[in-house]
Amino acid sequence: MFDPAGLNYDGNGLIPAIAQDETGDVLMMAWMNAEAVSRTLETGRVTYWSRSRQSFWIKGETSGHVQELVEMRVDCDSDCLLLIVRQTGPACHTGRRSCFYTAVRDGETVEIMAPIA
């Protein structure tokens, strides 16, 4: 039986959650508390904890760019989550598919992804 309370949260009660789509692209990393983990599993809609707003953040609730949970995975130390998701539209608030659109190449930053929306 999986118990969200059994995960290893940091001093703020949070655990990092990596969202990856089914093709293997890593889309973003955000944070969850135990209640966000529970809600994500119960609803199938990925729900983070917004550190800046100090509130639950149902991904895509205002933008429509929802993340449907395909599978939640836990790492060996139970201190990080990997979420396999079905992403509608861009995951990044900049309109790009992934938040990781900047690469470091030869000491310079290079944009490797254009906005899709």
Add this chain to the structure above:
Amino acid sequence: MFDPAGLNYDGNGLIPAIAQDETGDVLMMAWMNAEAVSRTLETGRVTYWSRSRQSFWIKGETSGHVQELVEMRVDCDSDCLLLIVRQTGPACHTGRRSCFYTAVRDGETVEIMAPIA
């Protein structure tokens, strides 16, 4: 020009770094400080900061299970890194390819990956 000091570190001076291999598998998540980011870029050998040992952790230095950096990517908020790596052997200390070998399915935890070494 990319400057590791320009990243957004947490209160402990750390930034989460996700390691993904070239096939798309997410292998692990660990932490870096600015010096670890610099060393990783300079040496091409992924170097984390071990929070438990409070020291640099050149991945694979003792186990031989090294991570060769293919590309470092930065997210939109500059508060998370994605490392594309060439992984020798298992990334996980349990001998599994990835640390994310436990899935949550129908409320139960299921092991989805066996040790390779």
